[in-house]
Amino acid sequence: MKLNAIHELYPNAYTAVEDNGVIKVYDVNENELEVDLTAVNAKAEELKANLNNKIQAEKDAQVSGNQKLLDLGLTQAEATALTGYTPPTEV
Secondary structure (H helix, E strand, C coil), X not given: CHHHHHHHHCCCCCEEEEECCEEEEECCCCCEECCCHHHHHHHHHHXXXXXXHXXXXXXXXXXXXXXXXXXXXXXXXXXXXXXXXXXXXXX
């Protein structure tokens, strides 16, 4: 996520190298760019949260869509055959 954050915050960034916890960022001409690691870390956390929200929204849509098919009278086997979604088994 840090690499994605760097590219979002610093569009000139071409490559980034991490060595012993120190991140160095370079442009296409191999000039080192000065970066704000606090901003990079914050952006990385934001990107991670957005990704987790997107994944959860997709899972919620699968569950909702599956339930709608069941409400229409399909069996779970039929709904799974149509969508590929198999609900988790209860323990």
